Amino acid sequence: MISIAGHLASQDLIKKSKDMAAEFLGWDQEALQVELGQVINTVNAESISFSDLVSRIPDGLTGYGDTKEAPSSPFTSFAAHVAEVQVDPDTGAVSLLKYTAVHETGTILNPVGFNGQIEGGIIQGIGQALTEIIQLEEGQVINPSLAEYKLPTVKDIPELTIHVIESPEGNGPYKIRGIGDMPISLPSAAIANAIFDAAKVRITELPIDSRAIHTALNKDK
Numbered sequence: 001m002i003s004i005a006g007h008l009a010s011q012d013l014i015k016k017s018k019d020m021a022a023e024f025l026g027w028d029q030e031a032l033q034v035e036l037g038q039v040i041n042t043v044n045a046e047s048i049s050f051s052d053l054v055s056r057i058p059d060g061l062t063g064y065g066d067t068k069e070a071p072s073s074p075f076t077s078f079a080a081h082v083a084e085v086q087v088d089p090d091t092g093a094v095s096l097l098k099y100t101a102v103h104e105t106g107t108i109l110n111p112v113g114f115n116g117q118i119e120g121g122i123i124q125g126i127g128q129a130l131t132e133i134i135q136l137e138e139g140q141v142i143n144p145s146l147a148e149y150k151l152p153t154v155k156d157i158p159e160l161t162i163h164v165i166e167s168p169e170g171n172g173p174y175k176i177r178g179i180g181d182m183p184i185s186l187p188s189a190a191i192a193n194a195i196f197d198a199a200k201v202r203i204t205e206l207p208i209d210s211r212a213i214h215t216a217l218n219k220d221k
Helices: 002-025 050-055 111-130 187-199 210-217
Strands: 032-035 038-041 047-049 078-087 094-105 159-166
Touching: 002 032, 002 038, 002 047, 002 050, 038 050, 047 050, 078 187, 094 111, 094 187, 111 159, 111 187, 187 210
Parallel strands: 094 159
Antiparallel strands: 032 038, 038 047, 078 094
């Protein structure tokens, strides 16, 4: 939605800049184009820069755009996550060795932010899957501090490999799709499936700690 509002604001600013250029210079507004910070008169090839144009306007030029988020979108992103783990059969301890994520999406406007969202979601998902637990006693949280609510650190994060596949299908003028929720929702399933493949025990509660795996491994002994 931000990209749509930004696009509408830019279009409003372009229209206003044409209006002002036509008013100040007597140009035909229908013959004006805006390119690379210039308002260009296509009839005689004359132009005026945004800076020169704005310097003539006491309050400057401001573009406005607003939009409402639709209740649902016809577009969604797709992803596949794969975790590689090692399970100690004697203790149930899990070592996360490698993590690979592939995301299919629309146009990426901010590659650094987009990939950062994926990386951050994976790291939070790893914590959800393996270490983070809220301890409750009679309805009260008894974790006294973050020292007892183990967030993943750099030591807990394996090699991350991320592949992003862009496509021309998406929302709005730039054909984008969201990336917010998906990276954090897949790690638990990927890690649980990897543990099952390695140790042949299916753990269905989070976080998956060594005690739960050890108990499952030894339940028939």
